[in-house]
Amino acid sequence: MSTTSSRRAVVGPALAWSEKLSVQVSGAGTVASGGVVLPRLLADRLGLCAGLAEVMARSGFLPLRHRGQALVDAACSLAAGATCLRDIEAMTAQEEIFGPGAGASDTTMLRVLDELAGRLRADGLPGRRLARATAGARAKAWAGIVARHGQLPAAQVARKDLTRPAAQESARPGPVLVVRLDATLLDAASSKDRAAGTYNR
Structure with a gap:
């Protein structure tokens, strides 16, 4: 590790991996x-x-490992099926794709996650700066979708867009957005009389 008096994060070299990236089938x-x-x-x-x-x-x-890239690596690897810290390193430590220095080790990733915990509120939700960073990226993604398609795409039912009635006769029907969540029921204490347990108790 090296030190610096600047608070600004260095992002250039860590994100240069995709500049000349191409896909070939041979x-x-x-x-x-x-x-x-x-x-x-x-x-x-x-x-x-x-x-x-x-x-x-x-x-x-000034960390040797780009913290933003390490967190994104973790999220992408989890989406691809990673189940432990070593999986994150294995999935992203491919110099053919991500360039030299790709893939944070399990010990580095553990330190990054520990640093991330310090940016969370006492209730476990993101702090203000962290929430603002993710909200900004989400808003940019949605704006790109609207710029390309005119609006956020509606959910489809029986191969047809699910829409809600337009507010005015001349307006287009509004799309219905469906948020799909994957969750697991957990045991929780209840002060209610005769409260029954969850299905997995």
Whole structure:
């Protein structure tokens, strides 16, 4: 590690991996976990990596591992099926795709997650700066969708867009957005009389 008096995070070299990236179907070498590339590239283009790095920056400390990229690596790897810290390193430590220095080790990732915990509120929700960084990337993504398609796409039912009635007769029907959540029921204490347990108790 080296130190610096600047609080500004260095983001240039860490994000240069995608500048000349191309996909070919021929060649002697193959890469694994190619599905990690697109969400990682999207996070770069939306400014999420840079935004997270700014949130994680500390005065007088310049990490050798880009903190924003490490957090994005973790999220992309989890989406691709990672179940432990070593999986994150294995999925992103491919120099053929991500360039030299790609893939944070499990010990580095553990330190990054520990630093991230310091940016959370007491209730476990993101702090103000962290929430602002993720909200900014999300708003940019939605704006890009609207710029390309005219509006956020509606959910489809029986191959037809699910829409709600327009507010005015001359207006277009509004799309219905569906948020799909994957959750697991957990045991929780209840002060109610005769409260029954959850299904997995």
